[in-house]
Amino acid sequence: MDGVEELYRLSKLDKALEDPNVGHIVINLNKILDKRLIPGLEIDARELEDGIDARITVREGTVIEKPVHLCFGVTHEKAVQRIKTEVEIQENAEVLFLAHCIFPNAVDVTHIMDARITVGENAKYTYLEKHIHGEYGGTKVYPKARVELGKNSRFKTEFELLSGRVGLIEIDYETVCREESVMEMTSKVSGRGNDIIRISEVGHLVGEHARGVLTSRVAVRENAKAEVHNKLNATAAYARGHVDCKEIIQDNGIATAIPIVQVSHPKAHITHEASIGSVDTKQLETLMARGLTEDEAVELIIEGLLS
Amino acid sequence: MGILETRNLGIEFNGKKILDDVNIDLWEGHVHAIVGPNGAGKSTLAYTIMGLGGYRNISGDILFQGESIKDLRIDERARRGMTLGWQEPARYEGLSIEKFVTAAVEDKSHKKIREVLGKAGLNPNLYLKRAVDRTLSGGERKKIELASILALKPKLVMLDEPDSGIDVASLRNIFDAIKLLKENGSTVVLITHSLEVLNQAEHAFLMCCGKIVEQGKIEKIRKYFEKKCIPCTHENIPDLNGGA
Numbered sequence: 001m002d003g004v005e006e007l008y009r010l011s012k013l014d015k016a017l018e019d020p021n022v023g024h025i026v027i028n029l030n031k032i033l034d035k036r037l038i039p040g041l042e043i044d045a046r047e048l049e050d051g052i053d054a055r056i057t058v059r060e061g062t063v064i065e066k067p068v069h070l071c072f073g074v075t076h077e078k079a080v081q082r083i084k085t086e087v088e089i090q091e092n093a094e095v096l097f098l099a100h101c102i103f104p105n106a107v108d109v110t111h112i113m114d115a116r117i118t119v120g121e122n123a124k125y126t127y128l129e130k131h132i133h134g135e136y137g138g139t140k141v142y143p144k145a146r147v148e149l150g151k152n153s154r155f156k157t158e159f160e161l162l163s164g165r166v167g168l169i170e171i172d173y174e175t176v177c178r179e180e181s182v183m184e185m186t187s188k189v190s191g192r193g194n195d196i197i198r199i200s201e202v203g204h205l206v207g208e209h210a211r212g213v214l215t216s217r218v219a220v221r222e223n224a225k226a227e228v229h230n231k232l233n234a235t236a237a238y239a240r241g242h243v244d245c246k247e248i249i250q251d252n253g254i255a256t257a258i259p260i261v262q263v264s265h266p267k268a269h270i271t272h273e274a275s276i277g278s279v280d281t282k283q284l285e286t287l288m289a290r291g292l293t294e295d296e297a298v299e300l301i302i303e304g305l306l307s
Numbered sequence: 308m309g310i311l312e313t314r315n316l317g318i319e320f321n322g323k324k325i326l327d328d329v330n331i332d333l334w335e336g337h338v339h340a341i342v343g344p345n346g347a348g349k350s351t352l353a354y355t356i357m358g359l360g361g362y363r364n365i366s367g368d369i370l371f372q373g374e375s376i377k378d379l380r381i382d383e384r385a386r387r388g389m390t391l392g393w394q395e396p397a398r399y400e401g402l403s404i405e406k407f408v409t410a411a412v413e414d415k416s417h418k419k420i421r422e423v424l425g426k427a428g429l430n431p432n433l434y435l436k437r438a439v440d441r442t443l444s445g446g447e448r449k450k451i452e453l454a455s456i457l458a459l460k461p462k463l464v465m466l467d468e469p470d471s472g473i474d475v476a477s478l479r480n481i482f483d484a485i486k487l488l489k490e491n492g493s494t495v496v497l498i499t500h501s502l503e504v505l506n507q508a509e510h511a512f513l514m515c516c517g518k519i520v521e522q523g524k525i526e527k528i529r530k531y532f533e534k535k536c537i538p539c540t541h542e543n544i545p546d547l548n549g550g551a
Contacts, residue, residue, distance in 0.1 A: 217401075285359050286396065287410055287411070288380070288382040289381055290455065291382055292382060292410055292411050294380075301402065304399050304400060304406070
């Protein structure tokens, strides 16, 4: 069995991929199981011994209406998967990539993503990465992206763990924002057991009127640990940025937030806010006064925070 | 019959009595008001009855439907049928109004949510998918909280300053919702220092300096409250012989 059915079922992609106007690629470990290209979308993928090397291009002026699905799965219990991608969103193009990273049976699975992304002038690129992990906590995930934003381009990325145990996650994203470009990078992760979450998001606002927001929402319970490093650096006039980190801890969880804001132009402006702590008492007691147990109330509050 | 009774209820903070020998008896299906000036102990009484953290180390007893609840957790008290609406309701980042309103009720249908939002004076089309977060005003959160209480159909609900943050036009919605709670069989307790809110009740208690200093029909309490407790110095318990 090549795992395609399991990946489709877990990602709930069956219906979406029936649509002939939806582009996609489905990968299990180092095998390309399925691929559909649509006008303006090029995916040149090569199977490696332990993963995939892919060059993805959205041609100049192409506006892709429906999300393009990228399914990176490992249905094996033990494996290393390396995904190397070069993504080019050319001038005036627009696309949303929905990446499904699925490791349902992982006992010892390492997933390494190394992406180089360029977003051309006036282009819009949204990348939503949704993870579905197994319950063993045997996943190690290393998503790394280096992003270059052209003039007046838009880049939005969101990393979200939808279900299962984290295991180890080390997010490492860095974006350079040219004139009038806009960047939003968001990470939402909930850890428990002995999970380890490390998030490093860096934004360089180097063009005039460039704007950027780094947002992290993390919950750690039981013995999980989280470290969030957010750095926003503004070097051009009228650059605007905000760093927003919120971490909830329960039980023996440990959370660290290190926001760094650096401004080297008198007309640039960056703000930051960070909070770490237990669930807010009033939030908790309100839900308990409706009849939820403390655990149910905490679950709902965290679900909201990470939604 | 009394649905809730406090017997010589007392609580102290830093050696100061905030509730001092409080005895109240709430009649089932009635709308009661607890009035008094700021600092009288009205909210503390509601928090203590609900069993909030920091309000558990009490003297005396609290009986709900004849049974002591003083050792029960908040959620255990809530599951017996009592709940509390806060003066300033909490904000929840990312938590949808839909999920908040139906958090503890069986009927999670859109029909039900729309119904209770409408009855609390909110247009469901505008609010259903929004989050209970900082984008909502205090008044809007107040109505959402009321909607969640309407969905719950509690046996006893204590509403702390139900008019706080509510605009004049919306006050009618709040009063209608209080009526509806009563029609549905709930016993309602209005914690207030507003005469307009007091007028929605059938029976009232007057509190000052942690004590119940008078109780009775609202006409009597209103007169007393107007005369003696606005403004109140908090220094002395009002002269019971000089009022009503």
